[in-house]
Amino acid sequence: EPEVTQTPSHQVTQMGQEVILRCVPISNHLYFYWYRQILGQKVEFLVSFYNNEISEKSEIFDDQFSVERPDGSNFTLKIRSTKLEDSAMYFCASSPGTGGLLAGNTIYFGEGSWLTVV
């Protein structure tokens, strides 16, 4: 069964460093997402991406965050200057078809990338 894959599974970085989390969405999907889960807290939406641009973003997704689809398969999340509070599990997700979730499509999640900022 096709799945969303994420790398790395775990990364430790120093505060202030740049981090890139990588994702390969399911191949025929059109909507891509990043969510995060700080330890002990809810899974939170960060951003959705469609047709090579951000379609929605949360208030968490400030100027230190960016997303990119550099080629036909990868979808990346960059954190420019990491802070201690960025430590979290970051989930990439994708959904098929136009309209994404609102069209009744399912969002498929990857296994997550655990980021630890020290």
Place this chain on the structure above:
Amino acid sequence: AQSVTQLGSHVSVSEGALVLLRCNYSSSVPPYLFWYVQYPNQGLQLLLKYTSAATLVKGINGFEAEFKKSETSFHLTKPSAHMSDAAEYFCAVSAAGGYNKLIFGAGTRLAVHP
């Protein structure tokens, strides 16, 4: 704003017993509702979803959930728990206002003991 409340951060049942995980939502428009499961060291896997069709939704692994508009609830049930059901379960609602995102509850960790 939409929100999801999951009652009970930890639920423990015996193998073979009924599983009931509670989820209440608030939404100003008819919602889409979802249950996801997260097994240890794995990603979020969709169990089932409600998208305004039948109010009783059947999912994978013998789970089902019933949408009750009058109670703003979408509780997850399974008649007979298996050891393999031990995991964290998340209820989620699609956001109102045309937003293409999920709003998650805090999760319920299900333990199944022999």
